[in-house]
Amino acid sequence: MVLEMKVPSPGESITEVEIAEWLVEDGDYVEKDQAIAEVDSDKATLELPAEESGIITLKAEVGDAVAVGEVVCLIDTSAKKPEGSSDAFDKKEEPKKEAPKKEEPKKETYASGTPSPAAKKILDEKGIEPSSVSGTGKDGRITKDDAVKAKPSMGTPTGGNRGESRSKLSMLRRKVAERLVSAKNETAMLTTFNEVDMSAIFELRSQYKEEFKEKHGVSLGFMSFFTKAVIRALQMYPAVNSMIDGKEMITYEFCDISIAVSGPKGLMVPVIRNAENLTFRGIESEVKRLAIRAREGEITVDEMTGGTFTITNGGVFGSMLSTPIINPPQSGILGMHNIVERAIVRDGAIAIAPVMYVALSYDHRIIDGKESVGFLVAVKEALESPEELLMDGDVKKALEL
Numbered sequence: 001m002v003l004e005m006k007v008p009s010p011g012e013s014i015t016e017v018e019i020a021e022w023l024v025e026d027g028d029y030v031e032k033d034q035a036i037a038e039v040d041s042d043k044a045t046l047e048l049p050a051e052e053s054g055i056i057t058l059k060a061e062v063g064d065a066v067a068v069g070e071v072v073c074l075i076d077t078s079a080k081k082p083e084g085s086s087d088a089f090d091k092k093e094e095p096k097k098e099a100p101k102k103e104e105p106k107k108e109t110y111a112s113g114t115p116s117p118a119a120k121k122i123l124d125e126k127g128i129e130p131s132s133v134s135g136t137g138k139d140g141r142i143t144k145d146d147a148v149k150a151k152p153s154m155g156t157p158t159g160g161n162r163g164e165s166r167s168k169l170s171m172l173r174r175k176v177a178e179r180l181v182s183a184k185n186e187t188a189m190l191t192t193f194n195e196v197d198m199s200a201i202f203e204l205r206s207q208y209k210e211e212f213k214e215k216h217g218v219s220l221g222f223m224s225f226f227t228k229a230v231i232r233a234l235q236m237y238p239a240v241n242s243m244i245d246g247k248e249m250i251t252y253e254f255c256d257i258s259i260a261v262s263g264p265k266g267l268m269v270p271v272i273r274n275a276e277n278l279t280f281r282g283i284e285s286e287v288k289r290l291a292i293r294a295r296e297g298e299i300t301v302d303e304m305t306g307g308t309f310t311i312t313n314g315g316v317f318g319s320m321l322s323t324p325i326i327n328p329p330q331s332g333i334l335g336m337h338n339i340v341e342r343a344i345v346r347d348g349a350i351a352i353a354p355v356m357y358v359a360l361s362y363d364h365r366i367i368d369g370k371e372s373v374g375f376l377v378a379v380k381e382a383l384e385s386p387e388e389l390l391m392d393g394d395v396k397k398a399l400e401l
Contacts, residue, residue, distance in 0.1 A: 335360075
């Protein structure tokens with residue numbers, strides 16, 4: 001019996017996928033549930049498992065865009081596994097031995113004359129092609145003096161590597177590019193900035209991080225503080241937790257916070273659902289779970305769909321300041337950056353403090369300047385007074401210690 005394997009639907013609204021990589025070869029014997037291909041949708045990269053065991057015949061090539069429900073391979077389930085053959089799981093491709101390349105004699109052509117041996121040596125040391133030098137010797141011959149005076153032109157290659165490579169963008173990368181361009185072109189995007197003195201959070205983490213990790217099995221990072229601060233600010237300024245739908249504005253009464261994560265296939269933005277109901281431990285656990293799934297390529301489309309506001313942390317890569325691009329159809333995104341010791345004024349005196357610059361990009365069509373600035377100031381206030389504004393004055397209770 002020959003089984004036709006069709007592309008399953010990765011999620012709602014996805015109509016086609018792209019074959020990113022075949023993990024088996026045509027004619028291989030595959031086992032049931034073995035990963036036989038990686039496919040890209042416009043939201044995620046997913047593995048395609050074999051539905052039955054048998055000999056596989058591929059019906060699509062790498063790079064092909066195939067519709068959901070279209071046949072991509074056949075599996076002959078009546079075929080027996082060849083004796084002595086290893087599974088495709090264990091199959092290792094023998095490195096191909098290339099025939100030794102014969103060195104071709106160098107061909108030298110000089111449009112402006114032939115250099116003398118001494119002149120050629122000087123030109124070679126300078127990395128200058130003889131064809132670019134005008135000779136003053138007999139019949140245009142390049143003399144030693146010509147070579148000494150010769151200078152490379154700005155547009156002349158000087159012997160360095162000038163190779164290039166070309167590769168096709170994955171469907172996920174193309175979709176991300178389209179969304180970013182769309183966000184720039186279709187929203188009235190504006191960015192406001194502020195700075196945060198992280199001293200209070202540093203002190204809390206230094207005092208409680210070991211106890212927190214020992215009890216809960218996750219680290220007490222910065223993301224839980226920022227998520228809590230964002231939720232508080234969204235509740236104070238609900239327009240930032242809104243989006244445009246045609247001629248209407250939808251304002252959400254819940255906070256689904258999207259967290260930008262760098263994955264092997266590009267930027268992933270998994271969502272923490274109803275983050276307003278989570279404790280510090282709950283947020284840290286969910287951030288860790290989603291980040292691991294994104295980096296291991298196991299994240300699902302459903303886990304990245306939706307979201308009412310996004311937090312992105314360029315600081316992990318060393319970014320000091322940036323203007324993050326809105327994640328449409330959302331109306332706001334908070335950019336975190338690196339933490340650097342800077343001189344600040346505190347109680348009328350100069351002090352050294354760990355400072356982070358933060359940025360809020362927002363859609364000015366529905367969020368006014370007063371709301372955007374107020375939102376970012378509310379985030380700053382919560383981060384600088386976390387015990388009072390995020391923990392109700394009881395740190396141990398908030399951290400469940």
